Amino acid sequence: MVVGMMGWNVHEQGWWRKGPWTPEEDKLLIEYVSLHGEGRWSSVAKSAGLHRTGKSCRLRWVNYLRPGLKRGHLTPQEEGIIIELHALWGNKWSTIARYLPGRTDNEIKNYWRTHFKKKGKPSEKKDRRRLLKQKMEQDETGTGAKASPLSEVTSEQTLSPELQAQQEFPTVPLHPVMENPQLPVLYQEADSWSDTNILMDGLSGWLWNFDDQNGKGVQANNDCSKMAKQNQASFAPYSFGFDNVDVQNGGYIY
DNA sequence: AAATCAGCCAACCGCGAATCG
DNA sequence: GCGATTCGCGGTTGGCTGATT
Structure with missing residues (x-):
């Protein structure tokens, strides 16, 4: 799937962004995790410059960005x-x-x-x-x-x-x-x-x-x-x- | 060809558990 | 021991896509 093509209404609730992730956000998150490792998700936003909640960052990492993830049909x-x-x-x-x-x-x-x-x-x-x-x-x-x-x-x-x-x-x-x-x-x-x-x-x-x-x-x-x-x-x-x-x-x- | 339906999946939400100070 | 914070999990939602009518 191409990020951002889902048609979710990207909206900001105060400081936090919601909706589909952009490639730029993914890049920031990947860089952050490669530098600091997983965990401390709540500080990711501040440290990585992402306007996302820790929850959202964790979810994105675990479900989409984490290395070794298989895509496609289950065998x-x-x-x-x-x-x-x-x-x-x-x-x-x-x-x-x-x-x-x-x-x-x-x-x-x-x-x-x-x-x-x-x-x-x-x-x-x-x-x-x-x-x-x-x-x-x-x-x-x-x-x-x-x-x-x-x-x-x-x-x-x-x-x-x-x-x-x-x-x-x-x-x-x-x-x-x-x-x-x-x-x-x-x-x-x-x-x-x-x-x-x-x-x-x-x-x-x-x-x-x-x-x-x-x-x-x-x-x-x-x-x-x-x-x-x-x-x-x-x-x-x-x-x-x-x-x-x-x-x-x-x-x-x- | 257009409208409708169903499948799919990324992302959100609420809640409980675990951890921290 | 206790309240606050963080994390992780399961359930649900929204909307795109492809198939069917």
């Missing part, structure tokens, strides 16, 4: 992860976003609302068309891969007792790679939602840490700390010593 794998984690945690978008490196909570939230939150309205035409097209392509290529069942998934889907228990008291099994170092890493090879689903079925529940926004290194994140408090357990093992931890974006690379 079937990502869709699968969203469904799986939403079943576990509900609308905990920021938590879910931690497991989708490069994706923002806002993006996931928007995605969920537009794809899954509708309740069987006739407006699913577009999706149906997409799925039909997808299926036709698959039939043509003869891959035998199943069409995505996403349209059947709703936010009202009932959880199995196991998932309900998980939601209540999330348990965290040992990361499969730690448990079994020779385990082939399949994630990137899963080329359909169904593959991912199978994969996630096998692996669901373990966590890996994508939360290194402040450059503090890969370590137990807030969620783990919260869970540790909740379960009175130690989550020290989250400081994985993997070779392929992506410190820039945070997380374990598959």
Whole structure:
């Protein structure tokens, strides 16, 4: 999207600007963050010469300017992860976003609302068309891969007792790679939602840490700390010593 | 070709939690 | 311990875009 093309009425409420960001504002914000790092958003306005609230600056950075953000359509794998984690945690978008490196909570939230939150309205035409097209392509290529069942998934889907228990008291099994170092890493090879689903079925529940926004290194994140408090357990093992931890974006690379 | 509809997504808002002094 | 400030999250809105009628 081209900044400023949204047609928002840019207006100033006193000193503060609202509405779409201009490239100049983006530049100022990027420069500020590269110099001072993330945080202290309320002082950004003063220091960077931006007539924006700290909130607005943070949002713009997190959702649009932060390095490593992916743009464009979510992959079937990502869709699968969203469904799986939403079943576990509900609308905990920021938590879910931690497991989708490069994706923002806002993006996931928007995605969920537009794809899954509708309740069987006739407006699913577009999706149906997409799925039909997808299926036709698959039939043509003869891959035998199943069409995505996403349209059947709703936010009202009932959880199995196991998932309900998980939601209540999330348990965290040992990361499969730690448990079994020779385990082939399949994630990137899963080329359909169904593959991912199978994969996630096998692996669901373990966590890996994508939360290194402040450059503090890969370590137990807030969620783990919260869970540790909740379960009175130690989550020290989250400081994985993997070779392929992506410190820039945070997380374990598959 | 024009009008209407629905999807999409950036940005805003309100609120609660965390942190600071 | 307490009030003020800051931060982060989830929900909602506004308006552009592309598809459909």
